[in-house]
Amino acid sequence: MRKRIVLWGTGFVGKLVLAEIFRHPGFELVGVGVSDPAKVGRDAGELCGLAPVGVLATDDLNTLIALRPDAVVHYGPTAAHAEENIRVIGAFLSAGIDVCSTAMTPWVWPAMKQNPPSWIDPITEACAAGGASCFTTGIDPGFANDLFPMTLMGLCGEVHSVRAQEILDYSAYEGDYETEMGIGRPPEFQALLEIPDILIMSWGATVPMMAHAAGIELDEITTTWEKWVTDRPVKTAKGVVEPGHVAAIHFTIDGRLSGRTRIQLEHVNRVGPDSAPDWPRGTADDVYRVEIDGSPSIVQETAFRFTDGSGRDAATAGCLATGLRALNAVPAVNALPPGWVTALDLPLIPGKGTIR
Template sequence: MGRPLPPRPGPAPRRNAGRRGLIGRRTRIGCTAAGSGAELRRPGAWREPSTCWRNRVSKRVVVWGTGFVGKMVIAEVLQHPEFELVGVGVSNLEKVGRDVGELCGLGPTGIIATDDVEGLIALAPDAVAHYGPTAAHADDNISLIGRFLRAGIDVVSTAMTPWVWPWASSNPPNWIEPIERACADGRASCFTTGIDPGFANDLFPMTLMGLCGEVRSVRALELLDYASYTGDYETEMGIGRPPEETSTLEIPEILVMAWGGTVPMIAEAAGIELDDITTTWEKWVTDKAIPSAKGVIEPGNVAAIRFQIHGNYRGEPRIVLEHVNRIGPDAAPDWPRGNTPECYRVEIDGSPTIIQETAFRSTAGDPVAGGCLATGLRALNAIPAVNASPPGWVTALDLPLIAGRGSIR
């Protein structure tokens, strides 16, 4: 018999208030009470080194998705001693029936891309690494992932970033409950990660907090130049638009749902219950034309945004997630920037105070490829630990140290 599903913490009463302005805003959002009620698990007994590596068996993996992240991960899996690629799933009918190597810019692999979910389930993989579309396609993601979970196959994913902390009160119940039922039916586990939200503002700050005696505040920042980015920053962030327009993420409830899950996770790790969660949003308007990969940001339009999500405790913002996203290095000169260009930064004011900057680079020359590859491999490398987890949700708080076994070769 498998172990029962761990209890899910209930949300604290939701409290909404705030004030709005054209350029800046601070809004309060209700937060989930810390304390999951999950029992502490005793660490496993020490094992002889031979049982750790000489007798290991590679994990059989199905990868779903051959987009920007998926194809990079597939290239890594094919040469990784700890993983065996047994199947690849795609939703694009134009990719069905083609060799995966062709789709990923590699040589022939003998693995044919398929949209046959039941056929992939029949392969009995140890896990599915899901690199599907974002939460904008939530219904499709939930349906697909649920099918694998009900079949008893663990899933690691980078798609539904609100699942980084599924117990946040900002998460819609219809995004959470179907996965819980699927995990229960199949006795399977589901782990979601990302870079931000994800390991840059959960794993990194929580690890550094473990080096402190006291933490007065912890701040995790994304400091990126979006000049080479070709995604939809106009609708999502309002970049390139007049400042009076309201972007999707500028709506506080959507911002907290999309990006704020790691704030209550850190509170849980610290053993505190937040008073509430508040947000701020600022815009920087350019007075000159700024070139970007998507065209020119015209004078009078937004060329940088800055938002903060505050986890407030005892009346002060003690846990802060912050973004500064600009077009070009000269935009918003007074806003924070890293000592290293294009970085993720953690600042802990404590005993001791710690500052860490992490930058991702890629030999392919694409400025975003390194971070995207790291995101995909965080999910892949977690598979052995997710397989060993009880059925249900798995978060960064549940995982042991994942040190990249097999990566040095």
């Protein structure tokens, strides 16, 4: 039986997933929610560049709730818009409709102490009121640094340390990396994520998750931050990073126990493949790596690509994988008891219906 789906949010990720739902045998799109008034009344097919399908977008939550879908796949804005995300997600949960989302990445591990109660309590109450479940995922934070490393840790007799890396070129990225990361800004500019508490809350949720899964309690979580300044212009999709400005950042989020880093998230984010030449690289461009020092030691490298001739880049492929992780999790989330859902609660999600 196909799962009846409402998709909320037709931004970059939402539009990618819409195109996949239409041809997926396991899901039926019954509604589309949008926050942009200009999209209200438009056909879902047209919103993702396809022929009309007869499902019109709306911003009316009650209309979507009345459809009684099996789940909402929610591709709303980031945690910078927490109040709006909580309003929308909470409304569906209170009505008894499960939600699988990619928006509030600190919810990848709701037990993280950096999550403010005002972000957690309303969703806990909504789940209880409606008897519904809420699952949040992503790529990083998300499956690249929770599902992947935790699965590999299960192949070890002992793990001395585990590192999950994101190594990406942001040249084609059009989001806000200037304010959040400081890329394109003078080196003296302090980016939002450069502030340790904000970095841990925004991108570090999987560190305490992995510690919990391994049965340990970390002594502390610390961070490091480095900048690389270009001496020549670097062209990007957003313009040019001028000489003397930051063209790469390198940060870590470190879960420490007994004076040692045992769990580490590491990011190397560049604009331009030649930037920061001495910093870590994968065996190919734009990869996610897991490195486990243990018995045995393990290295896994994952690359997301399109091979359909569309010319779409690796970042777009990763965004699609992010959205589809939430969609493909719907049947499993439907089968779980009400409440918060994390990667630790889910069974294997093999992608039923994907081979066809």
